[in-house]
Amino acid sequence: MVRYLPLVAGLIVGFGLILNRTFTDELFPSQSRSDALGIFGGAMLILVFLLEQQVKAKPPESVVLHGSDRFFLAPELSESLKAELAWISHTLLTLTVTRSVVIWYNDRVLHLRGILPEKTMTTAGKLAQSVMTKQKPLYLVQLNLYPGKIEFDYLPDNTQSLILQPLGTKGVLILGTDIPRSYTNQDEAWIAALADKLTFSLSSLE
DSSP, X not given: OGGGHHHHHHHHHHHHHHHHHHTOXXXXXXXXXXXXXXXXXXXXXXXXXXXXXXXXXXXXXXOOOSSEEXXXXXXXXXXXXXXXXXXXXXXHHHHSSEEEEEEEETTXXXXXXXXXXXOOXXXXXXXXXXXXXXXXXXXXXXXXXXXXXGGGTTSOTTOOEEEEEEEXXXXXXXXXXXXXXXXXXXXXXXXHHHHHHHHHHHGGGO
């Protein structure tokens, strides 16, 4: 309610001046100057309210991702590695805004978890390959604005944000979420730390 005070005050000042002018029989020069100042003050209050509404960014809204709840672990993995992959995906899904997890390593999917379509990743696209080559993560804050999003057809088609985190030069951790611009700097740091730990564990597959 406090944010509406400038608007309410501006309207009250404006209507008050109009009523005062309506019921005034004789208008003095001093009153005209006072009315002008009052109108200016009321207009400024309304303008402050309008500018504040424009400056305030509307918080992003979540969507219902297209897909179903999936869980997959490559059967050839050791039990300890399966447990670590499952723990990492569970941590990401519960402690961050992540809704979809894909772990790609040595040209195959090792783990899937979260809301995903039936289609599964079969090859690393250009962006995933670039992340592995450059060893730098990529955060697409609003995926629907990216023209090459078809590369991520193994994620829900209405995925809002996406992080590609390298797992050495042979793998990538792919995380999708249902809210645009939703990962914080703290989330990114946490994801990078988990990826470093996972990269070390996956080196046993080489």
